[in-house]
Amino acid sequence: MSRRIVIAVVLGAVVALWAAFEISVWFDQRMAYESPLRGAEAEATPREQGILDERHDLEQRNEALPYEEAEYRAFPKVGSRVAVWVLAQLHLLFAAFVLAVPIFALIIEYIGYKTGDKRYDKLAYEFTKLLSTSFSFTASFGAFLLFMLIALYPKLMNYLGNVFTPTFLPYVALFFFEALFLYSYYYGWGKFSPRVHLFLGLMLNLVGTAIMFIANAWLTFMMSPAGISKTGALISTWEAVTNYTWMPINIHRIIANVAFGGSVAAAYAAFRYLQSEKAADRAHFDWMGYIGNFVAISAFLPLPFAGYWLASEIYAYNQTLGIQMMGGAFSWLFIIQAVLIGNLFLAANWYLWMGMGRIAGAERYQKFIKYLLVVITLCYIVWATPRSVLATVSEVRAMGGSTHPMLGYLGVMSAKNTAVNILILTTYVSFLLYRRSGKIATVPWARAGNLVQFLIFAGSAGIVIFYGVYGYFVPAEVRIGFSIPQVMSVLLAMVLVTILDVFLFRNAKKVGETNWGQMPALSQYLLIFIAISFTWLMGLMGYVRSGLRQHWHVYGVVQDTSPDAFTPTLGFATQVVSVTVLIFFAFIGIVFWLASLSGKQGWEPKGARRGAAPPEGAADLAPSRARVSSP
């Protein structure tokens, strides 16, 4: 569209808006009631006078009233809770992304520094490009959330302010430092010595983590308050900060943020891959997507273990809270979670298997894929099987209860813990096969090494299945403890096999190169699907963590007496989560678009495109443009 048409359209729109406003004012005046007996000397109609009198009466009544602190204020249409819920989730999603990307960008940059491979440096910079806009969105949503909380929940905010006042100043100070380190890390790329730049990245990570720890203190206090008397009076802010669930949430969030950030960064790479026309660009973004997904899944594998710890701390703090989570109002939420996590595992494995197609010499491992798929599918089915099934009255009578006589056995924790541990092991095997594609071990103990690795896997799977089956024959309190050896055996197996594999494939013979940029489009949509699923999962688990308090703002201390004190249906909660996810992706689309602008060719004036010389002074005003138009 030409510039003249754009200006004409904008001017036309302004004139149309002004005209519409004038017409509406005129129409309003015409529609106002006018007394037929109104004389020319009358200042106001009886109606106008009535309105003025009413207003005057109201002012007088209000003047007579004493000032009262508002407990709640209402938000139109959707209500205060949904408004704050959506804003808090959007703020957290952007905050998670902004905290996660510097973690793996720094690691990748460090690898580049140590190996001298410039590709890693370029990749780390590509990830960092996503940060500046995201940081602004995080701060904007954070401010928006704070204003909404103060406006809609003044009494609660007053209480939290009393408890946490000493944390506010450090939080703000750290935020300034965060801005300083983030922008110096981004804009200082290539401007400092590598060590100074790495130091800036390290400081960015430390400051970001400290900010998250402070914010986590506020929200975990609401779930597991500490440092206060029975009536809620503050005894110790430090105890309020270091409450029962603070550290488990800190750890859980760091890991989850990395998983989420990796997946969104991979989605960005996939988006750019799908739009790239040059082979070099496709190769770069294919590699970036692979690394992003690798980061996401590597963090995702230990995430359930951090989740166990958090859940056990919730139980330890207050068993009623724990039971509400797993056996009460929120128990069905974990079936939705199972569908999400099952999809994530399936998509992640599928992407890896497709990735093996771009490595020459990977054919020998592809025969294992069908077995891995069978195991993953079975685990997915077990995990998504509910304890109680939705059934008609006659079906319930036929079953002798709401639990299916056979499938009901798959609905208990013994089966689910077993399924998720095997799922993690299987995904790790997919990673291992991918890693080995195109390589042949040359060390003399290769055969023995492979055998030991196989035995470690078999031993770990055996331990997981043994405790899974044994769990059916012991009381609940004994069974709960079985998750620990199951988890530990899987973690240990992954660590031992990785260490062995590093030595096994040292100086390995290369039988084929990885042809980056040779992935089908479907694989890139899988990466985007993984990012959407991660985002949705974050929203869902954010809801359960916060919703668990039910009709308490601060559990057992400050009760929610607002009209929103009820716990909504899971169907409604998932609708709110979905709306949040859609808004987030609309904003992250802007982030992607802005990040992609940096790689685009500069704007050229029309004359320059036709071969004319750039306008005088162009070099001073816009050096990049002048550079592009120069021969």
Added chain:
Amino acid sequence: MKIPVPVKVAALVVLTTLFYTYVGQLVPQKEVPAPEAIKIKQDATPAELAALGEEIVNGKGLCMTCHTGVRAPKLDGIAASAGNRVPGMSAFDYLVQSLYEPDAFIVGGFGDTQMPKLDEPPMNLTDDEIRALVAWLQAQGGTPTITMDTPIGAEAAGAPPAAAPGGTEG
């Protein structure tokens, strides 16, 4: 016609989100109201109290989340067995104690259950509501005898021991 990549990606975002929303509609939909204090008339009969107690047991009391025999003992026939739990303690006193001081006595075979004190947050039941619960417990294998005049909890503290209302043994 070639569909632009951003349109395809947007469609994927919307469809995936719709799918998960749909999954969310498939699970049981239960809205949990915020508990409200139940007003009990002063002349409520023990049977009326027991009926209100049943409402609390299945509602705001959350009793049946645990008292299924797995985490905590079943409550069937508790009126009959309550008198045998603690030597020298009447069934009535035992039932009242188990609501105000749940950890004072743990039934064999069950670990430290951390059942909350019902008169304190987060449960926050009133003494009248706890009377209704006691009436319901007395009705499990017995006949409820407690009335609104029976002192329990803080009211009973310092007062002479409540006259054993009897009848809990069936």
